[in-house]
Amino acid sequence: MSLAARNAxxxxxxxxxxxxxxxxxxxxxxxxxxxxxxxxEDQLSIDTLSLDTQFTLLEGAPCDSVASSTTLTDKxxxxxxxxxxxxxxxxSDTPQVIRLKQQYSxxxxxxxxxxxxxxxxxxxxxxxxxxxxxxxAECDDCDKAGYALSYLxxxxxxxxxxxxxxxxxxxxxxxxxxxxxxxxxxxAFVINGKNYYGFTxxxxxxxxxxxxxxxxxxxxx
Amino acid sequence: xxxxxxxxxLAYPFLFIATFFESxxxxxxxxxxxxxxxERPSVxxxxxxxxxxxxxxxxxxxxxxxxxxxCNSLLALDYPKEKLEIILINDGSTDATPKIMTHLAKHPxxxxxxxxxGGKHTxxxxxxxxxxxxxxxxxxxDSFVEPDALKEIIPSFTDARxxxxxxxxxVHRPANILQHMQNAEYIFGITLRHSIATVNGLYVTPGPxxxxxxxxxxxxxxxxxxxxxxxxxxxxxxxxxxYYIENAPHARVxxxxxxxxxxxxxxxxxxxxxFLRNVLGEYRGLIGNRRHGALGILMLPTALLxxxxxxxxxxxxxxxxxxRALEALAVRAGIPLSYSLLPHxxxxxxxxxxxFYFLLGSATLLAMFALIAIGKRISKTPGDLKTGVLAxxxxxxxxxxxxxxxxxxxxxxxxxxxxx
Numbered sequence: 001m002s003l004a005a006r007n008a009x010x011x012x013x014x015x016x017x018x019x020x021x022x023x024x025x026x027x028x029x030x031x032x033x034x035x036x037x038x039x040x041e042d043q044l045s046i047d048t049l050s051l052d053t054q055f056t057l058l059e060g061a062p063c064d065s066v067a068s069s070t071t072l073t074d075k076x077x078x079x080x081x082x083x084x085x086x087x088x089x090x091x092s093d094t095p096q097v098i099r100l101k102q103q104y105s106x107x108x109x110x111x112x113x114x115x116x117x118x119x120x121x122x123x124x125x126x127x128x129x130x131x132x133x134x135x136x137a138e139c140d141d142c143d144k145a146g147y148a149l150s151y152l153x154x155x156x157x158x159x160x161x162x163x164x165x166x167x168x169x170x171x172x173x174x175x176x177x178x179x180x181x182x183x184x185x186x187x188a189f190v191i192n193g194k195n196y197y198g199f200t201x202x203x204x205x206x207x208x209x210x211x212x213x214x215x216x217x218x219x220x221x
Numbered sequence: 222x223x224x225x226x227x228x229x230x231l232a233y234p235f236l237f238i239a240t241f242f243e244s245x246x247x248x249x250x251x252x253x254x255x256x257x258x259x260e261r262p263s264v265x266x267x268x269x270x271x272x273x274x275x276x277x278x279x280x281x282x283x284x285x286x287x288x289x290x291x292c293n294s295l296l297a298l299d300y301p302k303e304k305l306e307i308i309l310i311n312d313g314s315t316d317a318t319p320k321i322m323t324h325l326a327k328h329p330x331x332x333x334x335x336x337x338x339g340g341k342h343t344x345x346x347x348x349x350x351x352x353x354x355x356x357x358x359x360x361x362x363d364s365f366v367e368p369d370a371l372k373e374i375i376p377s378f379t380d381a382r383x384x385x386x387x388x389x390x391x392v393h394r395p396a397n398i399l400q401h402m403q404n405a406e407y408i409f410g411i412t413l414r415h416s417i418a419t420v421n422g423l424y425v426t427p428g429p430x431x432x433x434x435x436x437x438x439x440x441x442x443x444x445x446x447x448x449x450x451x452x453x454x455x456x457x458x459x460x461x462x463x464y465y466i467e468n469a470p471h472a473r474v475x476x477x478x479x480x481x482x483x484x485x486x487x488x489x490x491x492x493x494x495x496f497l498r499n500v501l502g503e504y505r506g507l508i509g510n511r512r513h514g515a516l517g518i519l520m521l522p523t524a525l526l527x528x529x530x531x532x533x534x535x536x537x538x539x540x541x542x543x544x545r546a547l548e549a550l551a552v553r554a555g556i557p558l559s560y561s562l563l564p565h566x567x568x569x570x571x572x573x574x575x576x577f578y579f580l581l582g583s584a585t586l587l588a589m590f591a592l593i594a595i596g597k598r599i600s601k602t603p604g605d606l607k608t609g610v611l612a613x614x615x616x617x618x619x620x621x622x623x624x625x626x627x628x629x630x631x632x633x634x635x636x637x638x639x640x641x
Contacts, residue, residue: 003252004420004515011244018240022580029575036571085572147552151560202555 130190278348284362313338342444373472384464389600393475405609412596418468420515450495493628535622
């Protein structure tokens with residue numbers, strides 16, 4: 001065998017080994033991401049259940065729990081960002097992603113319900129947005145709407161935004177959609193109980209918020 | 222179902238080939254013949270009786286600015302005067318070149334030949350016809366050599382089948398970012414040339430300080446026009462005739478690199494279109510030819526593929542960039558710039574974009590850095606390479622498509638351009 005042929009075979013072996021290592025590393029990182037998401041979700045699940053139980057034990061919403069419920073919502077938002085990134089990396093039809101999205105949506109619904117209880121019991125008036133999107137091609141404006149809501153949430157941290165994949169197969173989510181009477185015209189928003197469909201601009205979206213609602217939230221500098 | 226594929230998938234085969242090629246270069250560098258070539262001692266100039274005679278031809282066409290310094294660097298070569306002649310060819314210059322040559326003629330080693338302008342290959346042939354030296358060297362009139370360069374070249378001719386030997390080229394005093402970028406590229410080339418020569422896969426004997434066995438050049442009929450790449454055409458003819466092309470990695474030569482983008486694009490368009498015309502024309506038979514070993518099976522197909530992949534990756538990158546930029550603009554429309562222009566998210570390992578494309582691309586890039594460092598170390602080329610490597614990494618990919626596009630369209634439509 002000539003020197004060139006021998007070296008070519010060795011180089012091919014190295015290349016295959018390198019490609020396999022890279023493939024393993026990508027897979028390993030993706031699995032680590034999923035594992036981290038699972039861990040965060042487990043923790044959030046415990047926190048949510050704890051808060052829920054606290055309310056039940058006290059037969060009402062203790063108003064000094066407002067801070068802990070806000071922290072929980074923030075953690076949930078961070079979890080949402082991570083899940084969204086994992087979805088973009090792994091694909092939205094990956095079974096683990098779908099399972100995590102189902103768990104996440106369930107946590108969001110519970111958080112939404114807890115916050116509703118807190119606002120009733122303590123007389124707070126939070127601005128809450130239920131945002132329904134779809135990853136499918138028919139929702140051209142979902143990315144724009146999602147970005148605009150991220151902007152509003154980052155600018156007004158008191159604003160509570162819950163995002164849901166409209167087509168996700170989850171009984172509780174479908175019940176929420178039915179209860180809130182959300183039509184399959186996406187993007188869809190439920191802003192403090194009032195339904196709004198489509199996204200044209202940030203200005204138009206802001207008009208849907210109760211007068212002065214955003215102004216009374218705490219804007220970041 | 223191509224439309225359903227991610228555009229990135231198109232890049233994977235080329236990324237695989239690039240990784241394979243770099244691995245091949247590294248493995249060959251570590252092989253015994255390459256190590257032996259690096260350890261080859263320079264020729265002993267004290268033994269006059271066995272020392273071969275050498276003629277170095279410097280073809281000049283309007284080279285008044287540099288020919289004096291080029292000739293002086295040749296006069297400073299550590300080689301016995303009686304064994305070395307320097308032949309300056311004035312190829313019909315219209316500037317002060319003839320006047321400077323007259324001044325240089327006072328050195329007994331220097332011979333001057335004036336002729337009508339006929340192109341570089343005719344100038345080289347005029348020099349070859351005027352000498353009986355055993356080995357013939359060529360040096361572009363804008364290049365400069367280290368004093369020990371010739372002593373490093375000669376031992377590579379020990380094997381009678383070696384018809385040509387190339388040197389280790391880098392850029393002479395890089396001044397701007399473009400020249401620094403080319404310097405890194407040239408030093409990368411030192412490693413590639415040294416490794417590829419080990420398996421006799423070289424298909425170009427560059428103008429700066431390549432040497433030829435006189436008998437072979439005569440046998441092959443001297444230099445030809447070669448589609449404005451007479452050095453490449455000669456190398457391909459040498460390979461076709463079954464001879465070897467060697468490399469002397471310690472023989473340092475410094476060449477002037479284009480200082481502006483239009484000049485660089487013009488130079489590289491000439492090189493690339495010359496390569497395509499020669500290889501796809503007269504030397505088509507070498508491609509894939511097992512008789513020509515690494516050159517036929519690996520080097521020429523890879524070189525052709527690199528032109529195709531360079532263009533494909535450029536269009537892919539352009540498409541992805543445009544697509545993502547338009548998408549990002551659409552998503553950010555109407556959002557205050559103070560928010561939309563700033564990055565959002567946290568520096569967390571979780572968000573590390575560890576895609577297959579990113580990781581394999583990074584590995585290829587790291588291997589390239591290693592090969593550049595090896596080239597600098599092997600040749601002992603002086604100077605700092607940080608700026609060059611940075612420019613090569615960040616700029617080259619955007620500049621290459623300019624001459625790839627131009628040269629491929631020139632070849633496709635039969636467009637011929639002037640040398641300068």
